[in-house]
Amino acid sequence: MKRCSTFVVVAAALVLSSCSPSHTDRIVIGSKNFTESFLLGEIVAQMIESRTQLKVDRRFYLAGTYICQQAILAGRIDIYPEYTGTALTAILKQKVGGDKQEVYQRVKSEYRNRFGLTLGQPLGFNDTFAMEIRGEDARRLNVKTLSEAAAFAPKWRAGFGYEFMERPDGYRGLVATYGLHFAEPPRIMDLGLLARALKDHQIDLAGGNTTDGLIPALGLFVLEDDRHYFPPYEAVPVIRQQTLEQHPEVAQVLGALAGKISDAEMQGLNYAVDGQHRDAEEVTREFLRGKGLVQ
Amino acid sequence: MQATAATPVIEFRDVSYRVAGTQVLSGFNLQVHSGETLVLLGRSGSGKTTSLKLVNRLLTPTCGDILVRGMSNKDADLIRLRRGIGYVIQDVGLFPHFTIERNIGLVPKIEGWPEDRIRARVQELMQMVGLAPETATRYPRQLSGGQRQRVGVARALAADPEILLMDEPFGALDPLTRDELQREFLLLQRRLHKTVVFVTHDLHEALRLGSRIALMEAGRLVTVLSPGEFLRSADPLAAAYVRAFGKGLESAANRGTS
Amino acid sequence: MNLFRFMLRNHDQVLELTLEHLRLVGFSTLLAMLIGIPLGIGIAHWPRFNKPVLASANIIQTIPSLALFGFLLPVPWLGARADRLAILALTLYALLPIIRNTYTGLRGVDAAVVEAGRGMGLTESQLLFQVELPLAVSVILSGVRVAIVISVGLATIAAAIGAGGLGEFIFRGLAMVDDRVILAGAIPAALLALLADFGVGWLERRLQPR
Numbered sequence: 001m002k003r004c005s006t007f008v009v010v011a012a013a014l015v016l017s018s019c020s021p022s023h024t025d026r027i028v029i030g031s032k033n034f035t036e037s038f039l040l041g042e043i044v045a046q047m048i049e050s051r052t053q054l055k056v057d058r059r060f061y062l063a064g065t066y067i068c069q070q071a072i073l074a075g076r077i078d079i080y081p082e083y084t085g086t087a088l089t090a091i092l093k094q095k096v097g098g099d100k101q102e103v104y105q106r107v108k109s110e111y112r113n114r115f116g117l118t119l120g121q122p123l124g125f126n127d128t129f130a131m132e133i134r135g136e137d138a139r140r141l142n143v144k145t146l147s148e149a150a151a152f153a154p155k156w157r158a159g160f161g162y163e164f165m166e167r168p169d170g171y172r173g174l175v176a177t178y179g180l181h182f183a184e185p186p187r188i189m190d191l192g193l194l195a196r197a198l199k200d201h202q203i204d205l206a207g208g209n210t211t212d213g214l215i216p217a218l219g220l221f222v223l224e225d226d227r228h229y230f231p232p233y234e235a236v237p238v239i240r241q242q243t244l245e246q247h248p249e250v251a252q253v254l255g256a257l258a259g260k261i262s263d264a265e266m267q268g269l270n271y272a273v274d275g276q277h278r279d280a281e282e283v284t285r286e287f288l289r290g291k292g293l294v295q
Numbered sequence: 296m297q298a299t300a301a302t303p304v305i306e307f308r309d310v311s312y313r314v315a316g317t318q319v320l321s322g323f324n325l326q327v328h329s330g331e332t333l334v335l336l337g338r339s340g341s342g343k344t345t346s347l348k349l350v351n352r353l354l355t356p357t358c359g360d361i362l363v364r365g366m367s368n369k370d371a372d373l374i375r376l377r378r379g380i381g382y383v384i385q386d387v388g389l390f391p392h393f394t395i396e397r398n399i400g401l402v403p404k405i406e407g408w409p410e411d412r413i414r415a416r417v418q419e420l421m422q423m424v425g426l427a428p429e430t431a432t433r434y435p436r437q438l439s440g441g442q443r444q445r446v447g448v449a450r451a452l453a454a455d456p457e458i459l460l461m462d463e464p465f466g467a468l469d470p471l472t473r474d475e476l477q478r479e480f481l482l483l484q485r486r487l488h489k490t491v492v493f494v495t496h497d498l499h500e501a502l503r504l505g506s507r508i509a510l511m512e513a514g515r516l517v518t519v520l521s522p523g524e525f526l527r528s529a530d531p532l533a534a535a536y537v538r539a540f541g542k543g544l545e546s547a548a549n550r551g552t553s
Numbered sequence: 554m555n556l557f558r559f560m561l562r563n564h565d566q567v568l569e570l571t572l573e574h575l576r577l578v579g580f581s582t583l584l585a586m587l588i589g590i591p592l593g594i595g596i597a598h599w600p601r602f603n604k605p606v607l608a609s610a611n612i613i614q615t616i617p618s619l620a621l622f623g624f625l626l627p628v629p630w631l632g633a634r635a636d637r638l639a640i641l642a643l644t645l646y647a648l649l650p651i652i653r654n655t656y657t658g659l660r661g662v663d664a665a666v667v668e669a670g671r672g673m674g675l676t677e678s679q680l681l682f683q684v685e686l687p688l689a690v691s692v693i694l695s696g697v698r699v700a701i702v703i704s705v706g707l708a709t710i711a712a713a714i715g716a717g718g719l720g721e722f723i724f725r726g727l728a729m730v731d732d733r734v735i736l737a738g739a740i741p742a743a744l745l746a747l748l749a750d751f752g753v754g755w756l757e758r759r760l761q762p763r
Binding site for chain 2: 663679
């Protein structure tokens, strides 16, 4: 009989530990593992902290889109910043097409129906892929668009981030659309190191983003996507429906952020952290105060 | 179904047992009568343990039939059959995680006897086999070999079965303890008159305890004789046994019950 | 801010991730016991199945965990949720020690005890539940202990595919190049493993058959 009761205790312990933890008193905000995502997360976090009574937990630097999606589906995070283009191709696995509005609406309705997730209003900037070259090369070769760059690609070494190489809306489609043939297979490196590698002539073309802080800082040139290969990547907050139901004040806070961050402002924020090595929390606080969004 | 004076309690009819290409038992015919101690005597490999296990159906015969109380045990409810037969083995096989009283009382318990009846029966049995009452709450590992086998016998008798099957029960004990237990077995039998099938390879033991001795060799029954007849037998195998076991057999035979 | 103060300040998150970790380990170990113990009982009674069953469990063990997570990702329903997938993978890894120890534990029961029990007229299920399992429980628990300790370790890797748990701290800390975050995950994970090993070990010793 003692044995039976011990087994019951062990089993009960295992079952109890199996129950999902709930955090109804807190909001958990996630972000991906690059500066811009981290900054957006911090912006949302500070907004909620200053405008509501809610306590905020930060789970930043999650390894990627898939990890964030899993976390929000499982209820481990309540909000995280996503991009419409990424949501469309990487998560919904659909083909790109249509302009910003269409993409946004499509993602919004699919997220609601399929996942029970709400897409907030766009934050104001479009962080799409930017194929960057050195400013002096752009002037010397007189090249402005990706179509023109195809002629020089065989002499160039390219560098891209890991996710860009793997994503369906990334490397594969790019080289197909523009007929790019690089001298060697592209170097895969951390997003944060690409711009510097470009500056140091380790690579000649870097797959960065339009909001890279280092673009103005290092005098880099963004080749125009004249064939409109890259889909729109409007930054939007993704929120769990249950979170909005439990804390309707969150919707108000996110509404206040709609359209408040321009491309240039995002570049500046990124540069402050990546280029000037300032503290992200401080940079965010300064930005929000400057915009009059927090006291 | 109670056996009448005429019906044997156990009967082997043309029983054969074959396993893994070896003929362990062939053409075995034997009757065991109510109240007798039938000793199966033979060396290892003679088929004596096999015959025992055929009675409570731990083994199934290849051919032939074993009748228990006039009914073939092939058709009987296995569990009911076994609960009506006491089984004592050389290694005893007490449940190490049960106390002595739980060990002894197991069959009554699973038969649904009320608690107080079980308790009373356990006390009665412990007295019968010569175990001190304080042993009841101990565990098998705390007992000596002799004490453990006493528990084994008590356990086998707990539900008051008509039949007792004993497979070299005292074989692992030292000679002094063996002698004690044999003596106590005789006293018990005189009281209880169970039908016992007792397996041994020891002629001393066979002559002392058996009312009849069935001599087995290479899976066949050689002869069935009373202890006295065995000593005087002209059968070559029986004579060989007598010679091999030497002196002191007469007195052993005389202490047996007929 | 040193590690201790960091963990104190973020104790909510440390606790939450620990609970997530326990959830992964708890569910999978429970499932593995529900599947593995009956399987172990089965092959102990029908030994001709023991080679295929033990061999299959062994093969699963040799697959590197990250590879197994990768295999299961494209599976419908299962791959849709990382924690579901992780729990399945962890269950599979926990099977071998549990099946094997159930089998060994039952086979290790004294044959004389089983024979006596059967000869006395115990039904097969009475024999199993009242005699064999209680006598084998210590060995079975030892298999459960090994399974839990393995699971705690594998669950940290499961964070790589988005299943959460203490491994997430480790991966995030690596991305942030912040030792405190790494250790905030690594230390509790190690402590969990030690605690489980010690706790279940204590239970094993208490239940050892006399």
